[in-house]
Amino acid sequence: MFLKDAGATRASLGLPGPAGRCSPGLDQALRRMQDACTRCGACQKYCAFLQEYGTPGEMMDIHDFSRPESQKLAFECSLCNLCRAVCPEKLNPGGLFLSIRREAAGSGHVDFSPYKAILGYERKGSSPLFSCYALPAGCDTVFFPGCTLPGTRPKTTWKLFEHLKKRIPHLGVVLDCCHKPSHDLGRQAHFESMFNRILDNLTGNNVQKVLTACPNCHKMFSRYGFRFEVKTVYEVIDPGDLPVFIPGNREVTVHDPCPMREETHVRASVRNLLDAMGVSVTEMTHWGKKALCCGEGGSVGFVRPDLARKWGLLRQKESGDRTILTYCAGCAGFLGRTAPTFTLPTSCFHRRRPSPAPSRWSGPLLPI
Ligand code: SF4
Numbered sequence: 057m058f059l060k061d062a063g064a065t066r067a068s069l070g071l072p073g074p075a076g077r078c079s080p081g082l083d084q085a086l087r088r089m090q091d092a093c094t095r096c097g098a099c100q101k102y103c104a105f106l107q108e109y110g111t112p113g114e115m116m117d118i119h120d121f122s123r124p125e126s127q128k129l130a131f132e133c134s135l136c137n138l139c140r141a142v143c144p145e146k147l148n149p150g151g152l153f154l155s156i157r158r159e160a161a162g163s164g165h166v167d168f169s170p171y172k173a174i175l176g177y178e179r180k181g182s183s184p185l186f187s188c189y190a191l192p193a194g195c196d197t198v199f200f201p202g203c204t205l206p207g208t209r210p211k212t213t214w215k216l217f218e219h220l221k222k223r224i225p226h227l228g229v230v231l232d233c234c235h236k237p238s239h240d241l242g243r244q245a246h247f248e249s250m251f252n253r254i255l256d257n258l259t260g261n262n263v264q265k266v267l268t269a270c271p272n273c274h275k276m277f278s279r280y281g282f283r284f285e286v287k288t289v290y291e292v293i294d295p296g297d298l299p300v301f302i303p304g305n306r307e308v309t310v311h312d313p314c315p316m317r318e319e320t321h322v323r324a325s326v327r328n329l330l331d332a333m334g335v336s337v338t339e340m341t342h343w344g345k346k347a348l349c350c351g352e353g354g355s356v357g358f359v360r361p362d363l364a365r366k367w368g369l370l371r372q373k374e375s376g377d378r379t380i381l382t383y384c385a386g387c388a389g390f391l392g393r394t395a396p397t398f399t400l401p402t403s404c405f406h407r408r409r410p411s412p413a414p415s416r417w418s419g420p421l422l423p424i
């Protein structure tokens with residue numbers, strides 16, 4: 057239950073506004089959200105987090121986001137940005153919750169122990185044991201597959217590299233972690249230092265173009281790697297040079313990962329590639345700009361697995377009995393728990409037919 061005019065009530069009671077003692081930038085953003093949000097509820101329709109806590113405007117009325125107990129709420133937002141895509145006022149609640157996460161992390165208000173697994177994964181991804189910069193002479197373009205694709209599908213990753221190499225003979229490959237988990241947990245200083253290390257390494261080796269396979273890496277490179285031309289492999293794969301596929305179920309529905317919400321051309325490239333492969337696509341109700349999160353976003357599953365699961369269940373419901381095809385290995389891991397799910401690279405390079413969809417998916421967590 058939320059107070060209709062709680063902002064005025066807090067003021068009349070002499071309580072601080074939503075910003076309390078926040079940094080000036082966040083203070084301004086919180087107050088803008090409180091003023092500009094009409095409490096229309098459009099962003100709440102599918103978001104269990106906002107259904108639980110109220111519209112962004114109502115949250116600003118009720119909480120003082122300079123306080124650790126209120127800042128904690130921002131870690132239950134999946135940072136999927138669906139709210140931004142549907143907001144008639146063009147507000148960006150997801151962006152605001154990320155800013156609150158940064159403020160909380162920067163003030164030392166966050167207990168990161170629940171995220172031990174994901175931060176350990178990130179550390180391993182950039183460790184000397186798992187990272188590698190294989191840059192042949194004359195290399196100006198690198199394939200950056202990220203952590204999850206090579207970690208879960210090493211053979212597919214290698215086939216993808218070989219495929220790309222036919223078109224780009226001096227192609228290099230970089231295995232490293234883009235540190236998006238730290239970015240999303242608000243550990244901005246740590247993220248920047250680790251990501252800049254990658255950028256400096258590439259710049260020092262005269263690399264000019266980065267080909268990404270993971271939508272999360274793509275978002276980090278597009279946003280922070282302004283020195284480079286950044287493209288996804290899905291825009292480069294040549295469908296005429298892929299293995300011949302076995303006949304059978306060739307209908308899928310495509311799950312667009314949240315970081316691709318604004319990347320119209322990438323989403324179109326994925327569909328063009330599937331079309332060229334003879335795979336027909338039936339879209340879910342929410343796709344493209346308005347796609348629903350798989351549940352992995354914002355590392356919410358580490359603190360509110362129930363909220364993360366709700367996104368996955370919505371996706372399962374929308375996909376019906378169709379096989380889901382996605383182009384994010386992380387999304388495939390989450391969606392694969394409840395519905396038959398394949399990644400696009402897997403479908404490109406393996407002669408495996410998508411399984412007929414069971415009424416309840418009981419297959420492996422990650423097909424292939
Ligand atoms: S859709 Fe926009 S205006 Fe409507 S409640 Fe959400 S943030 Fe506020």
Ligand code: SF4
Nearest residue numbers: 103134136137139150
């Ligand atoms: S970013 Fe996603 S999870 Fe967060 S408030 Fe918006 S719709 Fe909800």
